[in-house]
Amino acid sequence: MRDLGVGFNYLLKGQRWVAQHGKQYGFGLVPGLITLVLYAAALVALALWGEDFVSWATPFADDWSSPWPGLFRGFLLAVLFALGLLLSVLTFTAVTLLIGEPFYESLSEKVDRDVSPDGTAPESGLSLWQELWISGRDSLRVLVRAALWAVLLFGCGFIPFVGQTVVPVIGFFVTGFFLTEQLTAVSLQRRRVDLRARLTLLRSRKTLVWGFGTPLALAFVVPFVAVFLMPGAVAGATLMARDLAGEATVEDGAGDPEEEEVTR
Numbered sequence: 431m432r433d434l435g436v437g438f439n440y441l442l443k444g445q446r447w448v449a450q451h452g453k454q455y456g457f458g459l460v461p462g463l464i465t466l467v468l469y470a471a472a473l474v475a476l477a478l479w480g481e482d483f484v485s486w487a488t489p490f491a492d493d494w495s496s497p498w499p500g501l502f503r504g505f506l507l508a509v510l511f512a513l514g515l516l517l518s519v520l521t522f523t524a525v526t527l528l529i530g531e532p533f534y535e536s537l538s539e540k541v542d543r544d545v546s547p548d549g550t551a552p553e554s555g556l557s558l559w560q561e562l563w564i565s566g567r568d569s570l571r572v573l574v575r576a577a578l579w580a581v582l583l584f585g586c587g588f589i590p591f592v593g594q595t596v597v598p599v600i601g602f603f604v605t606g607f608f609l610t611e612q613l614t615a616v617s618l619q620r621r622r623v624d625l626r627a628r629l630t631l632l633r634s635r636k637t638l639v640w641g642f643g644t645p646l647a648l649a650f651v652v653p654f655v656a657v658f659l660m661p662g663a664v665a666g667a668t669l670m671a672r673d674l675a676g677e678a679t680v681e682d683g684a685g686d687p688e689e690e691e692v693t694r
Contacts, residue, residue, distance in 0.1 A: 437641025437670065444666020445659070447541060454537050458661025461530025466657050468525075469518050476514050480507050509587070515651070516580055516601065522656055523612045523663075524569040531562055534664045538616045541668040545679045554620045561619065568615060568625045576608045606643030607632065609650070613643075613667035614674070621675060631674050642670055 448455040484506045491499040527534060542551035554561065583601050587593040611632055618628050632639050646663055650656040672679050 431637060433635060433637035434641035436673075437638040437643070438645055439641075440666045440670040440673070441642050441646060441663065442666070443669055444541075444664070445662035447544070447665040447669075448537075448662045451540070454540060455661050457533050458530070458537055458664065459657060461526050461533055462657035462660040464529055465522060465526040466654065469522060473511075473514060473518065476511060480510055484510065509584070513580065513584055516583075516605070517577070521573055521576075522650065523609050523660075524573055526656075526660055527612055527616060527664075528562070528566055528569060530660075531565055534616050534661075535561070535620070537661060537664055538620070538668045541665045542617070542672070545669065545672070547678050547680055552621045554622060564619060565615070568619075569612065571625060572608060572611055576604075579604045579608075602644055602647050603640055605647040606645075607636070607639055608643075609646055609663075610639045610643035610667065610670075613663055614671045616664055617668040617671035618675070621671075623675075635674065638670070638673075642666065 448458065481503070484503045488503060488506065491502055494502070539551040543549050583597055583604070586597045589597070611628060614632070615625075615628060618631075623631070646659065649659055669679065
């Protein structure tokens with residue numbers, strides 16, 4: 431259980447690092463803002479045309495006596511919107527990381543150099559297009575896994591009491607795991623750790639992953655919060671990746687940025 435606190439501490443350390451490096455934080459906000467606009471448009475469209483879609487998908491309810499068609503379709507509309515929000519949380523990080531690959535790659539490297547005892551950062555040796563291809567391919571594979579979990583949890587949501595209590599809690603833990611995988615991928619891909627090895631590594635430290643990812647998943651539910659937390663989440667995930675890879679870290683590496691510039 432100690433790992434839960436350690437994981438949460440990495441999340442806090444990441445936010446503290448970007449707070450001390452304002453320029454990196456500013457660059458890190460750009461991809462999140464772009465993704466936020468795209469997702470907001472999609473959710474607005476769902477809100478505007480979701481009722482029409484549900485009515486079209488349930489023609490059999492037209493012959494039901496009042497008020498059952500309205501109640502049934504209202505319930506399905508609420509479930510559809512809730513599923514849309516869940517998928518938004520699950521996919522927001524992957525899409526933002528894909529859009530912001532150059533931004534977050536640079537941020538992650540700077541964190542590595544800052545906390546590394548020798549001031550160096552691992553390099554993949556791959557071109558930007560190769561990194562984008564690998565990132566996009568792996569993100570798609572992870573999203574397929576996440577979507578399967580989402581469908582399973584969606585189905586379990588119809589179970590009385592359990593669906594309204596236990597299932598949402600499990601959903602946040604599952605979301606937290608996949609968020610952490612996507613965030614640590616930025617750093618671990620530079621270390622040439624492929625998706626299968628990353629998943630094995632993360633599963634070996636589930637409580638650490640949940641301590642980092644589950645609070646982040648809860649925070650991401652709040653509108654706009656994800657945008658402002660993403661740069662720090664990438665920084666924190668880089669610190670955690672170093673832990674998972676067994677690399678030494680200078681605890682006070684995220685020190686005064688002005689002092690850092692002088693030493694360089």
